[in-house]
Amino acid sequence: xxxxxxxxxxxxxxxxxxxxxxxxxxxxxxxxxxxxxxxxxxxxxxxxxxxxxxxxxxxxxxxxxxxxxxxxxxxxxxxxxxxxxxxxxxxxxxxxxxxxxxxxxxxxxxxxxxxxxxxxxxxxxxxxxxxxxxxxxxxxxxxxxxxxxxxxxxxxxxxxxxxxxxxx
Amino acid sequence: xxxxxxxxxxxxxxxxxxxxxxxxxxxxxxxxxxxxxxxxxxxxxxxxxxxxxxxxxxxxxxxxxxxxxxxxxxxxxxxxxxxxxxxxxxxxxxxxxxxxxxxxxxxxxxxxxxxxxxxxxxxxxxxxxxxxxxxxxxxxxxxxxxxxxxxxxxxxxxxxxxxxxxxxxxxxxxxxxxxxxxxxxxxxxxxxxxxxxxxxxxxxxxxxxxxxxxxxxxxxxxxxxxxxxxxxxxxxxxxxxxxxxxxxxxxxxxxxxxxxxxxxxxxxxxxxxxxxxxxxxxxxxxxxxxxxxxxxxxxxxxxxxxxxxxxxxxxxxxxxxxxxxxxxxxxxxxxxxxxxxxxxxxxxxxxxxxxxxxxxxxxxxxxxxxxxxxxxxxxxxxxxxxxxxxx
Numbered sequence: 001x002x003x004x005x006x007x008x009x010x011x012x013x014x015x016x017x018x019x020x021x022x023x024x025x026x027x028x029x030x031x032x033x034x035x036x037x038x039x040x041x042x043x044x045x046x047x048x049x050x051x052x053x054x055x056x057x058x059x060x061x062x063x064x065x066x067x068x069x070x071x072x073x074x075x076x077x078x079x080x081x082x083x084x085x086x087x088x089x090x091x092x093x094x095x096x097x098x099x100x101x102x103x104x105x106x107x108x109x110x111x112x113x114x115x116x117x118x119x120x121x122x123x124x125x126x127x128x129x130x131x132x133x134x135x136x137x138x139x140x141x142x143x144x145x146x147x148x149x150x151x152x153x154x155x156x157x158x159x160x161x162x163x164x165x166x167x168x
Numbered sequence: 169x170x171x172x173x174x175x176x177x178x179x180x181x182x183x184x185x186x187x188x189x190x191x192x193x194x195x196x197x198x199x200x201x202x203x204x205x206x207x208x209x210x211x212x213x214x215x216x217x218x219x220x221x222x223x224x225x226x227x228x229x230x231x232x233x234x235x236x237x238x239x240x241x242x243x244x245x246x247x248x249x250x251x252x253x254x255x256x257x258x259x260x261x262x263x264x265x266x267x268x269x270x271x272x273x274x275x276x277x278x279x280x281x282x283x284x285x286x287x288x289x290x291x292x293x294x295x296x297x298x299x300x301x302x303x304x305x306x307x308x309x310x311x312x313x314x315x316x317x318x319x320x321x322x323x324x325x326x327x328x329x330x331x332x333x334x335x336x337x338x339x340x341x342x343x344x345x346x347x348x349x350x351x352x353x354x355x356x357x358x359x360x361x362x363x364x365x366x367x368x369x370x371x372x373x374x375x376x377x378x379x380x381x382x383x384x385x386x387x388x389x390x391x392x393x394x395x396x397x398x399x400x401x402x403x404x405x406x407x408x409x410x411x412x413x414x415x416x417x418x419x420x421x422x423x424x425x426x427x428x429x430x431x432x433x434x435x436x437x438x439x440x441x442x443x444x445x446x447x448x449x450x451x452x453x454x455x456x457x458x459x460x461x462x463x464x465x466x467x468x469x470x471x472x473x474x475x476x477x478x479x480x481x482x483x484x485x486x487x488x489x490x491x492x493x494x495x496x497x498x499x500x501x502x503x504x505x506x507x508x509x510x511x512x513x514x515x516x517x518x519x520x521x522x523x524x525x526x527x528x529x530x531x532x533x534x535x536x537x538x539x540x541x542x543x544x545x546x547x548x549x550x551x552x553x554x555x556x557x558x559x
Contacts, residue, residue, distance in 0.1 A: 027422060028492075051400050054494065057505040057518035070505060072492050072520075076400075076414065079421045083492055104529030105403025112524075130528075131232035131558060141240050 009048060009078060017041060021082075029082045035095065038086060042071070042101045049077040053102040056109040058117045060143040065090045067119055071098070088119070097123035116141040198225065203543055205233050213527065213554035215535065217543070224543070227535035229528045234558040242517040246483055247273045250514070251344035257519060258556040259340065260303050263296035263332075264497040265556075266346035271424060272506040272517075273348035275491040277484065279477065284470040285350030286426050291363065291463050292335070292346065293425075293495075294456040298370060299328040300498035301453050304551045305377055308446060311544035312387045317377070324373040327366045335359055348484070349477035360464050367457050374453055388442035392534045392546035395440060402533055403525035406500025408550055411448045412440035418496035429466070430459045442549030449551065452498075483512040499523055499551050521556030528557075 010021045010029060021031040033041060052074040059068035071084040088095050098106045100123065110121040115129045118139035129135065138145050156163040201224075204214035214230035238257060242250045254269035255262040267289055274281065281289075302325045309317025329339040334356060336342035345352050394404065399412040409416055417434040419427040435451035437444035477484070486508035494503045500522030509515040527550070534546050 052405075053403060054492075054501065055503050055505065055518065055520035057492075057516075059507055059516045070490075070492070070518075072503065072505065074494075076416050076421070081422070081492065081494070102403070103401045104533065105401070105525050108403070108525055108528045131235035133232060140237065147237070147240065 009075075009080060009082070012048065016044065027080050029080060031082060031084050033084050033086050035086050035088055038084075039096045039098055039101065042073075042084075042098050045073065045082065046101050048075070050075045050080075050082060052076060053098070053105045053109065054081070056106070056113060058113045058119060058141075060090075060117065060141070062090065062143050067093055067117065069095060069113075069119075093117070093119040095119055095121055097121040099124050115139070118142070201540065202230075203547070205230070211552070211554045213552070213557070215531065215543075215547070217535065217540075219540065222540050224535050224538050224540065227532045229532055231527065231554065231557050234555050236559065238559045239517050239519055242514055244513065246512055247348050247486065247514070248344070248482060248484075250517075251347045255341045255343060256555070257521065257559060258497070258499075258523075258553045260553055260555075261296045261300040261498050262341050263292045263336075263346060264300075264495065264502065266342060266344060267293050267425075268493055268495045268497075268502055268504050270346050270348045271493045271495070272491055272504045273486065273514075275493060276486055276489055276506060276508045277348070278487075279349055279474045281350040281474055282471040283468050284354075285472045285474075287463050287467045288351050288355065288472060289346055290425050290427070290430075291460050291467075292342075292351075294460045294463075295328055295331060295363070297498045298453050298456050299325050301449050301456075301551075302328070302373070304449055304498070304548070305446075308545075308548040309384070311548040312384060314381055314383055317381070317384075320373070320376060324369060327369050331359075331363060331366055334362065347473075350471070350473035352473075354472045360467065363460065364464060367460060370453065370457055374450060374457075377450055384446070385443055387542075388446060388545050388549065390439075390441050390443075391542045392442045392538065392549055393440050394530065394534060398533060399440070399530075402529040404500070404530050405522050405525070406496065406498070406551070407445055407448045407452060408500060408526055408530065410434065410436045411444040413438045418494050418501055422494055424493070424495060426463075427459075430462045432456075432459050442545050445549045445551070485510065485512060486514055497522060499553060499556070500526065502556075519556075519559050521553070521559060523550075523553045523557040526550045526557075527552050527554070 013019055013021055019031060021029045023029055050073045054072040054074050057070040061068060066087045067090055069086045073082045097110055107124055107126060110124045111127055111130055113119050114121060114127045116139055137150060152167060156166050158164060158167055198218060198220045201217040201219045202214060203217055205212055212233040216228045216230050217224045218226040241253060251266060251269055254265045257265040302321045306318040306321030332342060333339045336345035394412050396412045396414055399409050413436055415434050415436050420434055432455045435448050437448055488508055488510045490507045492503060492505045494501055502522055503520030505518035506514050507516040531550060535543060538546060
């Protein structure tokens with residue numbers, strides 16, 4: 001099996017979108033992208049053979065006031081992984097959905113991020129929670145959510161001798 | 169149906185309850201049917217099925233029963249603690265998840281584990297894959313009403329668990345045996361010989377599994393057919409994708425550890441049904457045995473942990489940066505995205521479990537339109553693990 005070197009797709013990206021990618025190691029490309037026109041870029045990328053959306057990761061950067069989103073996309077033909085990084089405003093956390101590009105897999109990943117980080121994906125018609133039942137607290141994977149504090153407040157009783165140890 | 173009041177013995181209109189409130193039967197004759205989470209065959213996972221007679225008209229995955237929030241927990245812990253935590257991501261193949269966590273930390277810290285450690289890692293990861301596939305056959309057998317297959321599988325799995333106990337100290341959870349920098353300790357005396365003996369046993373098991381039990385093909389051939397186009401669209405990976413006809417394996421396409429040194433095949437089938445997935449699984453066990461035999465033959469002498477981590481250090485600095493590592497675990501593609509900020513704990517960890525997509529979009533797609541009797545066969549043919557879905 002011939003493994004193509006990464007730069008070929010990198011040249012194409014530079015030509016079409018005037019964005020510079022970075023090759024960190026063989027078969028790993030990292031790209032910073034603006035949120036505008038992101039879905040169009042993804043559609044183009046899928047047409048180039050990047051068919052498998054491996055995962056979407058969200059990162060909370062409260063100090064900068066942004067959420068980072070990282071889309072890890074694999075091409076079965078090129079044997080290359082492209083990670084697209086986007087930053088969106090933390091106060092108004094809305095991102096265009098890529099369900100029109102990667103369909104079912106994108107929908108499930110976005111559902112998870114919506115539940116755990118509170119990021120809204122416009123165009124995803126199913127953002128119902130997956131994991132947490134009757135959850136009323138803030139999205140729990142945000143950096144400003146301290147689960148130890150939350151559990152202390154909600155789940156234990158300071159008056160109870162056995163549970164007091166959790167507060168010490 | 170109504171109940172009578174216990175105190176007066178007379179019927180009270182306010183107390184009357186009806187069954188139709190809990191199990192609504194719509195005008196079209198449709199009703200809800202819950203497969204799991206209390207079903208013995210479902211694991212800690214549920215699927216809410218909408219039925220019309222015996223046919224599933226829509227399916228909705230209901231995960232969350234094993235959500236432990238590992239991604240968040242890891243932000244509070246040191247790598248040495250996280251490598252123990254990573255066992256628990258998937259109960260059924262703890263060593264594979266140990267490995268992927270160790271790789272992520274190593275790539276961030278730019279540590280290269282010694283050669284012998286890499287061989288030991290491959291051997292342990294492949295043993296883990298075999299025992300995970302054996303559980304799969306067991307669960308698949310019992311899901312299709314073949315109880316002997318279940319007992320047979322779990323009996324043979326114990327040979328591998330004995331090996332794990334001898335090498336790592338834990339039968340199911342190795343407690344971070346594969347740690348950043350290498351492995352926690354070297355093989356004990358005689359381990360390679362014991363492994364070789366167990367491989368002979370596994371070879372025997374595979375031959376037994378291959379003997380066609382007439383019930384299994386009858387219940388799984390043509391059931392839960394996943395076309396290649398749908399498999400890619402819904403994000404299927406691993407044996408599920410290969411049974412639909414795409415020869416894709418992270419070990420071949422994006423080699424990690426030492427996989428490019430070993431000679432092995434990536435089995436595929438064209439049918440895409442439950443039976444094809446089972447056959448791919450059987451062949452994968454045979455290929456894993458091949459890999460381990462080669463690794464045992466080539467196993468060099470030497471250190472098993474990187475020099476700067478030889479003395480256990482509780483705190484190591486995770487440099488600023490980010491990595492995304494991918495591995496082929498028994499269920500498919502596993503990924504870990506790790507961001508470091510220069511502190512001693514990872515700033516953010518994202519875990520990509522293969523079952524996440526197999527159990528939500530793929531399962532919902534396959535169950536829609538299926539017969540109710542085929543639900544367990546379809547469910548188990550996907551080699552699912554609720555633990556790595558929920559994380």
